[in-house]
Amino acid sequence: MGNKQTIFTDEQLDAYQDCTFFTRKEILRLHGRYHELAPHLVPMDYTNDPDVKVPLALIVNMPELKENPFRNRIVESFSEDGLGNLSFNDFVDMFSVLSEMAPRELKAIYAFKIYDFNVDNFICKEDLEKTLNKLTKEELTPEEVNLVCEKAIEESDLDGDNKLSFADFENMISRAPDFLSSLHLQHLSDTLIQNDLQSVVTGTVPPWSNSGLNVYLRDTMVVSRT
Amino acid sequence: MQEERTEPLMDQQWSTATLRVLSSMPSRTIGRSRGAIISNYYNRTMQLRRRRQSRPSIRDFAPSSRPSIRGYGGVETDAGVDDERKWRQLVINLQNLPVSDRVQMLRCMPLSVDEKREIRYITSPYLSPFCFFFFILPNGYGGMVDYWLSLLSFLQLWQIALKKVSGRFGTGVLSYFVFLKTLLLFNFFLSIVTGFFLVLPQAIYPALSYALKFQGLELLTGGGYFTSTVMYYGYYTNSTLKKDCIWQQAISQHSNQTACHSLYYNMPLAYFFTIGFAFFITGIILVYTMSKSFGQSFRIDKSQGVLAMKVFASWDFKVSKKSSIKMQCENISTQIKELLSELALQQNTMGLLQKFGKSCVHLLAWTMCVGSTLACVLAVFYFSDYIRARVNDTANPLVKEAGLLALPVVVSTINLLLPGFFNAVAWMEEYNSPSTSNYVSIFRNLMLKVSVLGVLCYHWLGRIAHDPTSLGLQCWESFVGQELYRFLLMDFIFTMLDTFFGEFLWRLFSQKALKRKRKPVFDIARHVLELIYGQTLAWLGVLFIPVLPIVQIIKLLCMFYMKKASLMMNCQAPRKPWRACQMTTIFITLLCFPSFLGASVFVTYTMWTIKPSESCGPFRGLNSMFQSGKRWVEELEKGNPNLGWLVWAHTYLVENPFFLFVGAVIYFHTQVLDGQRKIISLLQEQIKNEGEDKKFLITKLQFIHEQKRPLSSHRIRGASEVKPEDSGTASLLLKKMTSSLPSLIFTPWTSWH
Numbered sequence: 001m002g003n004k005q006t007i008f009t010d011e012q013l014d015a016y017q018d019c020t021f022f023t024r025k026e027i028l029r030l031h032g033r034y035h036e037l038a039p040h041l042v043p044m045d046y047t048n049d050p051d052v053k054v055p056l057a058l059i060v061n062m063p064e065l066k067e068n069p070f071r072n073r074i075v076e077s078f079s080e081d082g083l084g085n086l087s088f089n090d091f092v093d094m095f096s097v098l099s100e101m102a103p104r105e106l107k108a109i110y111a112f113k114i115y116d117f118n119v120d121n122f123i124c125k126e127d128l129e130k131t132l133n134k135l136t137k138e139e140l141t142p143e144e145v146n147l148v149c150e151k152a153i154e155e156s157d158l159d160g161d162n163k164l165s166f167a168d169f170e171n172m173i174s175r176a177p178d179f180l181s182s183l184h185l186q187h188l189s190d191t192l193i194q195n196d197l198q199s200v201v202t203g204t205v206p207p208w209s210n211s212g213l214n215v216y217l218r219d220t221m222v223v224s225r226t
Numbered sequence: 227m228q229e230e231r232t233e234p235l236m237d238q239q240w241s242t243a244t245l246r247v248l249s250s251m252p253s254r255t256i257g258r259s260r261g262a263i264i265s266n267y268y269n270r271t272m273q274l275r276r277r278r279q280s281r282p283s284i285r286d287f288a289p290s291s292r293p294s295i296r297g298y299g300g301v302e303t304d305a306g307v308d309d310e311r312k313w314r315q316l317v318i319n320l321q322n323l324p325v326s327d328r329v330q331m332l333r334c335m336p337l338s339v340d341e342k343r344e345i346r347y348i349t350s351p352y353l354s355p356f357c358f359f360f361f362i363l364p365n366g367y368g369g370m371v372d373y374w375l376s377l378l379s380f381l382q383l384w385q386i387a388l389k390k391v392s393g394r395f396g397t398g399v400l401s402y403f404v405f406l407k408t409l410l411l412f413n414f415f416l417s418i419v420t421g422f423f424l425v426l427p428q429a430i431y432p433a434l435s436y437a438l439k440f441q442g443l444e445l446l447t448g449g450g451y452f453t454s455t456v457m458y459y460g461y462y463t464n465s466t467l468k469k470d471c472i473w474q475q476a477i478s479q480h481s482n483q484t485a486c487h488s489l490y491y492n493m494p495l496a497y498f499f500t501i502g503f504a505f506f507i508t509g510i511i512l513v514y515t516m517s518k519s520f521g522q523s524f525r526i527d528k529s530q531g532v533l534a535m536k537v538f539a540s541w542d543f544k545v546s547k548k549s550s551i552k553m554q555c556e557n558i559s560t561q562i563k564e565l566l567s568e569l570a571l572q573q574n575t576m577g578l579l580q581k582f583g584k585s586c587v588h589l590l591a592w593t594m595c596v597g598s599t600l601a602c603v604l605a606v607f608y609f610s611d612y613i614r615a616r617v618n619d620t621a622n623p624l625v626k627e628a629g630l631l632a633l634p635v636v637v638s639t640i641n642l643l644l645p646g647f648f649n650a651v652a653w654m655e656e657y658n659s660p661s662t663s664n665y666v667s668i669f670r671n672l673m674l675k676v677s678v679l680g681v682l683c684y685h686w687l688g689r690i691a692h693d694p695t696s697l698g699l700q701c702w703e704s705f706v707g708q709e710l711y712r713f714l715l716m717d718f719i720f721t722m723l724d725t726f727f728g729e730f731l732w733r734l735f736s737q738k739a740l741k742r743k744r745k746p747v748f749d750i751a752r753h754v755l756e757l758i759y760g761q762t763l764a765w766l767g768v769l770f771i772p773v774l775p776i777v778q779i780i781k782l783l784c785m786f787y788m789k790k791a792s793l794m795m796n797c798q799a800p801r802k803p804w805r806a807c808q809m810t811t812i813f814i815t816l817l818c819f820p821s822f823l824g825a826s827v828f829v830t831y832t833m834w835t836i837k838p839s840e841s842c843g844p845f846r847g848l849n850s851m852f853q854s855g856k857r858w859v860e861e862l863e864k865g866n867p868n869l870g871w872l873v874w875a876h877t878y879l880v881e882n883p884f885f886l887f888v889g890a891v892i893y894f895h896t897q898v899l900d901g902q903r904k905i906i907s908l909l910q911e912q913i914k915n916e917g918e919d920k921k922f923l924i925t926k927l928q929f930i931h932e933q934k935r936p937l938s939s940h941r942i943r944g945a946s947e948v949k950p951e952d953s954g955t956a957s958l959l960l961k962k963m964t965s966s967l968p969s970l971i972f973t974p975w976t977s978w979h
Contacts (some may be wrong), residue, residue, distance in 0.1 A: 017327050019342040024363075067551045068543065080338065089339035096339075098543065109336045115538065132537060136559035137552070148562060152534040167915055169538070174908055176539035177807040181397055185543050186389050206263070 002053065007031055009047050020096035034091050037062065053092070056084030064185055069134035070114055074098075074185075077113035098185035107183050108170045115169075123164040125149050214215065247926060261309040261429045267335055268312050271319035274327060275681070320349045341403070387790060393546045395748070396554065398804035400544075402750050402757075402788065405813055407638040408762050410782050412511070416504055416768065417775035423500040424772045427491050428462055460704035460842035465495050492856040494844040498833070501769055505826050506886070510764075512818045513890050517897025519811040533565055550799065557801055568659075582658060589653045595670050600649060602640045605676045609636060610685045613634070618697055630709075635715035637678060641759065642720055643754050645671050660802045662753060671755050676820050679762060682713075683828055691836050701842035707770030711777065719780045722758060725792045733796040739901045750804065753789070754813050758821050765825035769832060796890050 005030060008016075018029045037058045043050055043121040056075055075084040078094040085096065091147040096102065097110050117127045132140065140148070156172040158163055158211045164172075173179050320328050329350065340635060384407065394402040462468055540558055545551055600704075610633055617629045647669045658664040686706045729746050736742045749781035764778040834852050838845035845851045862869050 015343045015346055016339075018346055019332055021333055049293060049402055064546050067546060069555075072543070080340075087340075089343070093339045093438045096333075103334055106336055113540070120385040128537065131399065135541060135555065136562065139555070139559040142560065142561070145568060147566060148533060148537065151672075152537050155532075156534040164346055164545050167912070170532050173539060174905075176535045178397070179539040181806060182539065182544070184543045186393065186546075216967075 007044060012049075014044070016092060019059070020092055021099050022092070022096060029143075030092055033062070034088055042088075042165075051087070053087050055081075056086075059084065059086055066157070073114045075115065077110055082119060086090040095110055095185060098183060100181075100184050103112065105170075105173075105181050108178065109166070110174050111183055112166050112169045118169060121166070123169060125153065125163070128152060145194035236508060247923075261312070261343075263336055264309065264316055265312045267331065268316045271316060271323060271331060274320060274331070275322055275534070276323070278327070291378060300316040310457045317345060322347065364940050384786070388852070391793065392544045393689045393791065394550050394797045395793070395797075396542045396545050396550070396804075397802060398750055398809075399748055401806045401813075402748075402753055403790070404755060404785055405754055406782060406789075406812070406816075408515075409757060409817075410779060412508060412761070413764065413775040413778045413782065416508065416510075417773075417779060419504045419507075420500060420768065420772040420775065423496055424462070427496070428493070431463075433752055436596060448544050449678040457579055457771055457773050458704040458707050459772075459844075460701040460839075462844040476730070477869075492858070494848075495858050497844045498855050501833075502830065504768065505765075505829060506618075509822060509826065510893075511824055511884075511888060512814075513894050514897065516814045516818045517894050517900075519814050522899050532560070536562060536565060557799075560801070564660075586656055591655050594651050595648055596673075599645060599670075599677055599681065601676045602644060602674070603681050606633075606637060606640070606678055607685070609633065610682070614689070614697060631712060633709075634712045639683070639712065640678065641675065641717075642724055644674055645755075648674075650699070660968050661805065661808075663803070664809075668755065668816075669753050672816065672820065673760050675755065676824070679759075679766075679824065683766070683824075687828070687832065687836065687902050690834075694839065694874075701839050703770050703839060703843055707767060707774075710763055710767030711771060711774065714760065714767070714774070714777060714781065715762065717756075721785065722788065723812060727794040745796060745798040747800050748793055750800060750809070755816075757815050758813070761817065762821040765822060766828055769829050864969055905912070 008031070013024045013027060016022065017024055020027070022030070031046065034054065035044060039052045040193045041054060042052055056079075059075050060066065060071040065074065068074070074094065075086060076082055078090045078097075079086050080090065093216065097106055112123070115127060115131050116123070129145055129150055132145050132148055137211065138169065153162060153164065156168050157167050159165070320331065323331065335342060337345075348375060350529070355946055383405060384403075388403055391403055498850070540561070542554060545554055612633050613629065617626055620626050620629065645667075648667060650710060652663060652667055656667070684922060686709065690697065690699070691702050692704060694700075694705075696703070699705050732746050734742070736746070760778070760781070764774055767774045832851070836851075837849060840846055845854060859872060861871065
């Protein structure tokens with residue numbers, strides 16, 4: 001068939017499609033973005049699932065995250081080691097959970113992780129203070145910050161331990177209908193969409209280079225040769 | 227009341243054992259530890275499996291209304307063993323689910339993608355390439371199908387543009403453009419239906435009519451040359467279109483065939499049923515969209531937790547531009563400061579004099595708004611009459627045509643200037659919350675537009691249709707159609723002028739002359755109401771101009787690009803908080819209720835009661851447009867008496883359009899109930915979690931008490947750190963939980979199913 005490179009096997013693409021809210025095309029596109037972040041580190045060929053992690057500093061430079069005040073926490077919540085180094089699986093997970101197709105419960109769980117700065121599975125007053133300072137870029141006076149934190153905890157703490165557990169957080173979030181649409185990270189840059197469209201239309205990159213048809217033919221040709 | 231009980235608990239210093247107890251309660255471990263997630267999803271898959279079976283087993287129903295301790299295991303002994311067992315059981319459950327459910331479960335699990343892939347690998351192994359021979363849809367074709375589907379998604383209109391807009395201005399402004407796209411889809415559907423069933427047949431078999439010369443002014447006035455085209459109602463024939471048989475007879479000269487196989491197309495019937503069908507389907511789609519949106523934005527208890535919601539749920543992650551993020555931060559801090567000052571104010575009670583002063587100001591503002599609306603409505607009423615008389619008198623056809631433009635210009639000017647006046651009046655008023663001021667301004671704007679449209683409808687149906695000869699008209703329907711076309715066009719021209727002057731020039735002026743850094747604000751509510759107004763005009767006019775949806779499509783396309791360009795160049799995001807979800811629901815409701823309902827009442831009234839013109843249109847010679855449908859049904863019955871039920875259905879359902887509206891209301895309510903059911907299930911789950919916590923604490927208490935017994939045989943290994951205050955705190959917690967649980971927990975579980 002003369003395909004240029006195979007990034008994922010067909011089985012891998014199916015697995016990604018079943019485990020995330022993305023289609024094959026979007027997964028390939030995300031791989032392209034991932035590769036762009038660290039071209040020397042990330043191999044193009046992912047067929048044998050290489051163990052590669054892109055460090056936090058490179059990921060938070062993505063245009064979608066660069067200016068977001070919560071960028072560090074977002075990336076850290078999706079990393080295995082908690083330090084923000086994302087493998088490709090974690091990268092896809094991040095965009096999948098923060099996409100428009102993810103359900104409310106899933107987004108609530110990760111939102112809780114994002115706002116939990118000291119990772120103790122509770123949103124305590126210090127976490128709230130840090131959240132507030134990031135939200136308002138420290139425009140509020142310390143007394144106002146203190147008052148807001150106290151009031152917020154008072155409003156949503158149901159079991160009286162002066163901090164928010166996940167149940168309290170979810171209960172409070174369920175009253176905000178805009179939460180679902182506001183916790184949405186758009187993952188495709190315009191230039192990339194345009195490049196993709198161009199290449200598909202002019203035929204420079206065969207769009208089904210990673211489909212199972214090629215893999216199957218390659219495999220059967222190998223089998224028939226032996 | 228809750229505060230009295232929580233204070234003594236909050237005063238205590240928690241011991242480490244208590245903290246351990248608290249942190250291991252089931253409701254707190256959700257979403258936290260892997261083991262808890264797995265056991266949670268094990269329960270869910272179990273429930274799903276049971277639901278998929280035809281009859282649930284009897285032991286699944288709790289015998290009593292309270293959550294029972296029965297069947298609940300002992301205290302957590304070895305977490306590792308439990309985890310592994312639950313994991314294996316989860317895998318088994320997943321394997322037994324149908325594929326779509328399995329995939330949905332897998333996607334929604336809050337585990338890492340690594341783990342999900344592992345679970346997926348075990349539950350659904352990959353088919354070997356050799357299986358391709360035996361399966362019709364091998365995975366290879368999946369790639370091609372995916373490619374075509376993704377190409378379709380590229381064709382999705384304006385995806386890139388909308389992403390740019392939301393990246394810079396946030397979800398609020400995005401909702402305007404999404405609303406525009408929705409309207410475009412409605413018009414697209416309408417234009418396909420009318421185009422295919424009305425315009426195309428009539429265009430293929432052109433009716434005989436006198437042809438006028440095309441002058442430039444027609445594009446503005448819609449008259450002249452256009453009156454003798456498919457554009458207007460008057461052009462359509464009232465006969466049955468048939469293919470010419472002469473040519474066929476010539477061919478079949480040699481044969482004895484005299485029968486003519488030709489296509490019959492009954493134009494009046496087609497016209498009546500197409501318009502009715504288009505409105506019916508549009509109504510269904512609208513009610514469905516509205517009720518779905520209503521269900522999604524339905525939330526209980528909105529007054530509490532405002533500050534916490536502001537902290538956690540107000541940040542819009544879509545915004546990515548630096549200046550917009552800075553603006554968002556400023557907005558949020560302003561809103562928080564306002565909320566804090568409101569809270570402080572609530573604590574000081576307002577004096578009676580202050581309250582009285584406030585209500586006086588409100589009364590004054592309302593009087594001014596209602597008064598100005600009334601004045602404008604009367605102005606339109608008398609002006610329309612005056613114009614009608616004047617136009618009749620002039621002899622010059624060009625002046626006549628141009629004079630007809632006067633009424634649309636006046637109405638568009640009113641629609642442009644008066645909302646600005648309302649905004650100015652609203653400045654002097656003080657509202658409790660920014661959303662109240664939003665609702666009030668929307669209501670005033672809506673009141674104005676509805677009354678103006680009401681007067682215009684009276685003018686068209688009550689005056690012109692009633693007495694067409696006063697204007698020297700032979701075809702009043704075409705005239706009304708032209709009027710609507712002119713109104714639509716003027717609306718568009720004025721929007722263009724408003725964008726140019728209101729946004730572009732104002733920005734230049736305020737930046738260069740007044741040296742202000744702030745750009746004009748994009749007023750979402752006003753723009754959406756303008757869209758709704760335009761769409762109402764389109765719906766009013768479909769009966770008289772079948773191609774009006776196409777004109778509306780062109781108008782909406784132009785408006786999108788114009789508004790987007792102006793937005794990017796001149797505007798800034800609104801400073802006040804904008805609840806996108808709620809507002810979208812309100813706008814769709816407004817589109818359905820005053821707008822679509824009004825248009826369908828107008829069309830129904832026209833079809834059922836008003837006598838069509840004698841000399842033009844597909845209904846000439848009948849007493850009402852509806853009569854064509856009635857006649858056809860009667861003829862059917864004469865031909866085939868078995869179809870009597872159809873006549874009966876026609877008489878009761880179609881002749882009484884009231885039933886259709888009742889049906890729509892019922893449908894709407896079922897959809898809203900659907901949304902409410904989702905909220906109820908969420909609450910149910912929260913109550914269930916509380917119940918689990920209670921079970922856990924009771925078991926723990928039991929365990930501790932058993933530990934205290936002198937018999938050594940009851941000693942369980944690993945229970946060394948039992949402090950006396952543990953049991954005290956646990957029982958305190960239990961007491962507190964019992965008192966704070968909502969009374970819902972005591973209703974029977976079966977009533978929820």
